[in-house]
């Protein structure tokens with residue numbers, strides 16, 4: 001791994017078999033993630049953006065080893081974790097944590113916040129009772145919730161407060177990497193902004209790397225240093241955030257940018273006008289030949305439906321998977 005990298009994925013694939021009948025005969029496979037490489041730096045945020053069905057949540061689950069990759073390699077720090085046996089996963093959980101979209105379903109409604117926040121410390125045998133109490137009080141303060149909230153239950157909190165608790169539970173173990181899977185999409189816009197600001201403040205303090213999964217480019221624009229755009233299991237564009245917004249290359253990235261809602265004429269001026277997308281993302285069990293995006297691409301040429309575009313560099317730290325930049329195809 002290069003200096004400063006805290007996590008690296010190399011050519012990671014995750015396929016799920018499709019089976020039929022009592023004998024569960026394999027008749028196909030869902031290629032949810034198909035050859036994705038990325039690198040996350042300490043104290044930085046990498047946005048992973050795509051529609052529902054793009055494979056971004058499966059990628060997140062491979063990164064935290066909820067799923068074992070079908071092939072490819074995953075490193076956390078200097079350790080390869082992709083092939084770790086189940087018996088070693090508990091130690092791994094301390095170093096990489098996940099925050100989910102819906103805090104209501106991820107917090108036990110029967111437990112007090114004190115018990116919810118203390119539980120990871122108990123599971124990992126960290127500190128005695130007093131030490132655990134001190135750390136619960138400290139983490140509540142860091143996520144800006146009053147100390148007496150530790151006696152409350154999740155049902156007595158607002159959605160934003162519940163997400164603060166979910167963040168606190170993830171951070172109490174001081175992980176090196178936090179995977180944030182749509183952490184604000186269940187919240188009102190004003191609450192979203194507060195949670196994003198809180199995540200930024202916490203990151204400055206902890207220097208954890210954030211892998212931020214979202215369908216909404218606008219949400220990560222103020223937070224991510226780099227963005228990966230995913231489509232049907234592949235990374236189709238990767239760039240520093242300002243570059244991606246200022247000079248998007250892939251037609252799919254341009255379509256995502258066009259879909260960002262704007263409030264004022266000034267904001268409209270900041271976002272280039274591109275053609276919006278028609279149709280739905282196809283199933284990962286039935287991936288189109290050639291470029292996966294060609295059935296929906298407004299700039300598709302005949303070669304796009306025949307040949308898979310290579311990944312090419314279009315600038316420093318900027319790659320794109322599209323024939324428009326690869327000079328390929330005999331009929332273009």
Ligand code: SF4
Pocket residue numbers: 250251252291292293294297298299300301304309321322323324
């Ligand atoms: Fe569109 Fe062709 Fe580029 Fe795919 S390779 S995004 S179909 S122009």
